[in-house]
Amino acid sequence: MPMLTKVVRAGYSTPWRGTKHRMVVACALAVLAGAGCGRPTSGYDELMTEGLSEYENQRYAEAIAMFKNAAEADRERPEPSYYTGLAFLKMADKQFREDDLPGALRYCDRALSTFDAAVGAFPGYSRAQQAKADALVLKGKHKDALEVATWAASYVGPQAKMHIFKARQFAQAGEIDKAELYFKQAVSVEPENPAAYAELGLFYMRCGNDAEAVKALQKAHAMRPGSPGVVAALARLGASPAYTTPQPPARP
Known part of the structure; x- marks a missing residue:
């Protein structure tokens, strides 16, 4: 049998079969190299690892970028959306502590959206479901705080307003002790102003000092019951609106 006939009968003379053979070989080489012929899981793992590293180092914007790239690498995994939501919550908390309440609410909304995406990708993902519940609580807290701040800004007098303005500047700069001093001075110059x-x-509240927050908010409510957001803020702190006048220490 001529050599050409043997080659034709073996099936290597047609262009399609030759292409198919080369594809099989290329895929086999890729498997040996560790890349595989399926979904790019190695790229996903690397992106998630980098994202978690950025998250642990509090570089949340960079972490979110990595998590979004990981989501593109594997659209069926819920973890990228879950960790993106956690990063948004951290950013919301930062805005809250820096007195940017509208910004905090925006980041809460973004967190809720990404937690929904995680649950949509994997409905049984309980971590995302719990994180969404926590985000809703946090959003409510920020919303109540914004309502109180909006009312207070329009109700506070000019002297106290100047001290509050300085206090917020110090708080945003991270100088908490000076911020506390100026907030207390605002109370001292207008002691009858709720x-x-x-x-x-x-x-x-922004500093996480719930005990002192409750005292001050209860005082505001006692002076002006029905102050917008105050009762709701107290409820989220687990306190009632009732204010008890501090008693002097008993004599020995």
Whole structure:
């Protein structure tokens, strides 16, 4: 049998079969190289690792970028959306502590959206479901704080307003002790103004000092019941609106 006939019968003379053979060989080489012929899981893992590293180092914008790239690498995995939501919550908390309440609310909304995406990708993903519940609570807290701040800004007098303005500047610069001093001075110059106490309470909320926040907000409510957002803020802190006048220490 001529050599040409043998080659034709073996199936290597047609262009399609030759192309198919080369594809099989290329795929096999890729497997040996560790890349595989399926989804690019190695790229996904690397992106997630880098994203988590950025997250741990509090570089949340960079972490979100990595998580979004990981989501593009594998659209069926819920983890990128989940960790993106966590990063947005961290950014919301930062805005809250820096007295940017509208910014905090925006980041809460973004977190909720990404948690929904995680649950959509994997409906049984309980971590995303719990994170969404936590985000809703945090959003409510920020919304109540914004309502209090909006009311206080319009109700506080000019002297206290100047001190509050300086206090916020120090708070945004991270100088918490000076910020606390100026918030207290705002109360001292207008001791009968409930808005000054409300501002002091919000400051303590942002600092995580719930006990002092409750005292100041209760004082604001006692002076002006029905102050916008104050009762709701107290409820989220687990306190009632009732204010108890501090008693002097008993004599020995």
